[in-house]
Ligand SMILES: NC(=O)C1=CN([C@@H]2O[C@H](COP(=O)(O)OP(=O)(O)OC[C@H]3O[C@@H](n4cnc5c(N)ncnc54)[C@H](OP(=O)(O)O)[C@@H]3O)[C@@H](O)[C@H]2O)C=CC1
């Protein structure tokens with residue numbers, strides 16, 4: 001049986017990419033494509049699919065096994081309320097949540113399966129394992145800097161991926177990321193504090209998503225880098241993880257949980 005997948009924010013860059021991915025997938029079927037009620041796509045047919053774009057979340061979720069969301073935090077929280085009612089699993093690729101919003105998501109995950117992934121690419125999630133190892137081996141001696149670059153349309157900064165990279169590094173060093181992270185204070189006149197993790201952000205052109213982590217020792221520098229070549233790497237991981245999530249019990253999951261179950 002094919003997994004019936006709904007796509008939220010279907011008009012977005014990622015929404016459109018995920019629709020293409022689901023449409024081409026042998027084990028998945030597009031069951032709903034949600035847009036805002038005022039969007040010009042509502043009522044139009046989704047290319048290569050026998051359904052129309054809709055703003056009716058409750059009807060679309062009722063006929064879906066899982067929903068994939070790449071939108072904005074407010075839209076994600078609205079979707080979660082509806083998914084909670086219909087008991088539909090939710091894969092969230094949206095970034096930019098504050099701590100209070102994360103707590104709301106965790107709360108709903110007590111009752112339905114929710115996977116929160118600031119980056120759904122298999123490559124980035126493998127990179128996190130490399131960063132954890134590097135941090136364990138070098139973290140205490142190295143000056144660690146995270147540099148991320150994205151397209152000019154991106155709203156949140158630093159990227160969800162850069163934050164997750166910082167959290168992974170800090171955790172491997174037995175620290176809390178919020179205690180080590182430095183962004184704006186770099187513009188103060190001062191030398192670098194020992195142990196801080198610097199974060200730099202570039203927004204330019206149509207850069208898909210690039211993350212570089214530098215471990216600088218006194219006489220040598222180790223750099224671990226991921227560059228997305230296109231959005232396919234995100235949609236591919238999202239759809240595979242959604243097919244897995246549709247069969248899980250209620251809980252709060254990450255891409256690491258999906259990858260561990262798959263291997
Ligand atoms: N986890 C991952 O691997 C990745 C995560 N992302 C994240 O995904 C999110 C979306 O990225 P992207 O597709 O590039 O962004 P876009 O700006 O292209 O799309 C955003 C979508 O969200 C919709 N939306 C925004 N606000 C609302 C609302 N209040 N109610 C309903 N719909 C709303 C927009 O609808 P409308 O067209 O009507 O404005 C649009 O469809 C971002 O948070 C980004 O960081 C992106 C790539 C990979």
Ligand SMILES: O=C(O)C1=N[C@H](C(=O)O)C[C@H](O)C1
Pocket residue numbers: 095118119150154158159160161162208209210
């Ligand atoms: O907004 C984007 O485009 C991306 N956002 C994600 C993030 O914030 O980490 C992931 C990816 O790099 C693309």
